[in-house]
Amino acid sequence: MNISWYIALSAVLFSIGAGGLVARRSPLVMLLCLELMLNGANLSLVAFARMHGDGGGQIFALVVMVVAACEVVVGLGLIVALYRNRLPIDIDELDHLKDPQKADSAL
Amino acid sequence: MVLQGILFFIAAAGAIGGAVAVVLLRNPFFSVLALVCHLFALAVLFLLLYAQFIAAAQLIVYAGAVMVLYVFVVSYVGGADEPIDEGGGAPRALAPIFAGALLVVLALALAGSALTLLDTNGAKLPDNGNAYGTPEQIGELLLTKYLLPFEVASFLLTVAAVCAVVLARRRRGLEELTDDSPLLGEGLGKR
Numbered sequence: 001m002n003i004s005w006y007i008a009l010s011a012v013l014f015s016i017g018a019g020g021l022v023a024r025r026s027p028l029v030m031l032l033c034l035e036l037m038l039n040g041a042n043l044s045l046v047a048f049a050r051m052h053g054d055g056g057g058q059i060f061a062l063v064v065m066v067v068a069a070c071e072v073v074v075g076l077g078l079i080v081a082l083y084r085n086r087l088p089i090d091i092d093e094l095d096h097l098k099d100p101q102k103a104d105s106a107l
Numbered sequence: 108m109v110l111q112g113i114l115f116f117i118a119a120a121g122a123i124g125g126a127v128a129v130v131l132l133r134n135p136f137f138s139v140l141a142l143v144c145h146l147f148a149l150a151v152l153f154l155l156l157y158a159q160f161i162a163a164a165q166l167i168v169y170a171g172a173v174m175v176l177y178v179f180v181v182s183y184v185g186g187a188d189e190p191i192d193e194g195g196g197a198p199r200a201l202a203p204i205f206a207g208a209l210l211v212v213l214a215l216a217l218a219g220s221a222l223t224l225l226d227t228n229g230a231k232l233p234d235n236g237n238a239y240g241t242p243e244q245i246g247e248l249l250l251t252k253y254l255l256p257f258e259v260a261s262f263l264l265t266v267a268a269v270c271a272v273v274l275a276r277r278r279r280g281l282e283e284l285t286d287d288s289p290l291l292g293e294g295l296g297k298r
Binding site: 001002003004005006007008009011012013014015016017018019020022023024025026028029031032033035036039042043046047049050051052053054055056058059061062063065066067068069070072073074076077078079080081083084089 | 111112115119122123126127129130135138139142145146149152153155156157158160161164165168169172173176177180181183184199201202203205206207209210213214217222224225226227228229230231232239240244245248249252253256260263264266267268270271274275
């Protein structure tokens with residue numbers, strides 16, 4: 001297969017992820033959309049590694065996977081903390097930084 | 108070569124279908140399941156690119172561990188159905204246009220690329236024992252040429268694990284953070 005097919009596919013996946021990130025309101029689904037974007041980038045990294053026949057791109061993809069795992073752990077920890085503090089799991093409602101009164105009542 | 112093409116298009120359809128399903132399904136639980144399908148399709152694509160180790164790591168780390176974490180949190184928080192088209196304002200309605208515009212920009216970048224190797228099937232791979240993309244090659248690269256990124260990645264994982272424990276412990280607000288006792292020990296003690 002031509003390498004450009006893989007790059008085009010990764011562009012499509014990245015765009016779908018970016019659109020979903022803007023379109024959805026639940027932080028959980030937004031994290032899933034972030035995963036989509038990271039995976040799209042990963043696919044292009046592995047395709048470029050194949051293009052040059054060099055393993056460096058694959059190491060890069062592995063590091064991206066580690067960063068994605070860290071992002072998931074911290075993001076899900078934040079969601080669990082939101083749930084414990086009885087805050088809404090909805091990014092439209094989570095504007096406490098903009099509204100100091102709301103922040104005081106949340107604490 | 109024909110078989111590779113057929114497999115590529117099947118896996119590509121699976122990956123795009125999974126990605127669209129993640130965005131469009133209303134229940135977060137089904138979104139997670141769609142992402143698992145997407146990750147399996149991506150692992151097939153990685154195998155087609157001769158990245159055996161990455162494909163295996165993708166299946167074990169992503170489709171295994173990370174997705175289990177997602178399913179746990181979705182069932183803990185209670186994934187309520189979310190209306191997709193209601194609420195929000197102009198930014199949310201513009202999401203498909205934003206995604207389309209991003210795709211156009213990326214397609215232009217690809218079409219205008221000066222990388223002549225893009226139109227090939229990739230570099231010729233060596234036939235000797237140290238084959239391309241095997242665990243042997245990745246391990247050797249990780250412990251020689253890319254030792255520093257490897258160590259930084261492991262440090263990042265440690266930081267993230269500690270961070271998750273601090274974030275998800277049982278407390279209300281930030282009042283415990285102002286105590287004079289050590290942060291982590293106190294947090295663990297109150298669990």
